[in-house]
Amino acid sequence: MADSIEFVPAEYSSRTQPESTAWEILRCDPRGIDTLVAAGLPFEYRSGMRHFDVNDLYNLGMYSGRSNTQPELAFRMLFRFAGRSVDDLLHEKRWDFRVQLECVGCEGVAPWRFEAPDVVRFGGRVAGVVAPRASEGTAGYEATVTTAGARTPLVSAELRRLTRDYLEAGYRWQMIPVAMQADYQLVHALGVTSCIAASLSLAERFRAAGYRAEAKRGWFCGVLGGALDLPHACVEVEDDDGVIKTVDIAKAQLAARLSPNTGDFRELCVGSIYNKVIPSTASGNASFATHECGSRLPVHVRADIRSVR
Template identity: 35%
Template structure:
């Protein structure tokens, strides 16, 4: 079952282009990710699975392995199980997806070098749930403002905080709520239906390809960023005001998510999340509203920033240049008197 599924997945794999490959996984680790034996991995190599190195000591790009496993249909690979676990909330009832929710958010960025260079600067995006009926409380920034940095607080409309430091941390209690509404504009409904009919596949992509809408047209694959850009372009061509938005999803800590905010015919700004429908197709028993192109569904799991696709949520600079950074995100249920739905 596993071998058959992996071979089927290989036939539709979008291989990471050579100029963007990392080949950061050895053969033993590849077998663990794919949940296969040595003979199956050799067969995948014989049928075109990209790798580098001598026979028997190959190295693979972790994103190729993740994408291959995710669409293998076996249900037993590490990526499939991890996705099913992190997206289990998609099985929630509509009431659970819309109910007020409180989460404790902790963001950190730090220089990844052993020794940070001179004149360091660190930046983090701030949560902006106030953009869609939510709020932020107990916001703290470390280090505190010493006059050398700039702080933007959600209540004042700021989108990020900057400090002249090698690292930066932002913690806050984030209050979110969901909203469900019908799309009123016939043109907007047609665009949403057209996008859903494309049957795209979400895949892990290198940072340089995250925003590439051409991959949607040429290979039928998308990241949340490129899908949102593409959908916003369709709206703009139809004269419908639309902007992309980025933020976080409660339960998916390593993913900066993207979606589209559109102005509908009734004058209301509504969220269209082009990727959640693709995500929900990988999990059994998900709420059908997540896949309904006629419905604008903003779940209480979305934590927006004030930034559009293409803007970083975390950044570090030292010695006058952008520098590699370690970024961590923690989102946990905030302590409450009543237990919230998982």
């Protein structure tokens, strides 16, 4: 199992998960963890117990081939929608959008800057906004967000070629810390990819070909009922017809790996928009939020996005 993934390099690793969590995620006993450690799984001793990076554990589970690990079950459930009719992804959908902001190491009352949902330009709406006010330590953002999908496939043969070349390059999708994803040259040098790293790289290739393109961050909605917060990014590019198109390269990669009958969804990812994604005003390698208190530590952002029926 351990030779199937690339472990998070030490400079980006956060080994805070106790061994008991590793048992739960990987559905194995202590002897199984011993085997993985012997095969190279990095760890640190904390209070006399081994602790691991959660990304390493999730990647081990996802590529274990055992079918019963938490990551395999979660991602299989997550991508069930990708094998269904894509028409379900094109109609309007409302979301109860709530975000909790936490300033770690906060140095006092100060204003917050939050990269809010940016759906209006794609035919969506935002209502009932409660924006974060100046405060100390924590704050929140709330809104009802309506998304809409639309078929707008790439018309540029060059953009489609560049997208196809990336998809066929053989990069393996992995869970990667957000800070490491921004270092997309390192990520790709390891032979792996992620939504932010893929979007930053593809946007760069689009610009090199003469197109206006930018990686943009956002939220992938309805993930296990809002219980799993996955960082997400897409590429926005101005196509030959003058229309801004969205290329969701990582979701196309994941869908291809997790289910064979997702061709229609993968095609939707190459230029079109769909109602399970809420774009934000944040660029691909930027934080969703900052607190102007002077703390140098990043703000923790936890999204809880639930479908409104």
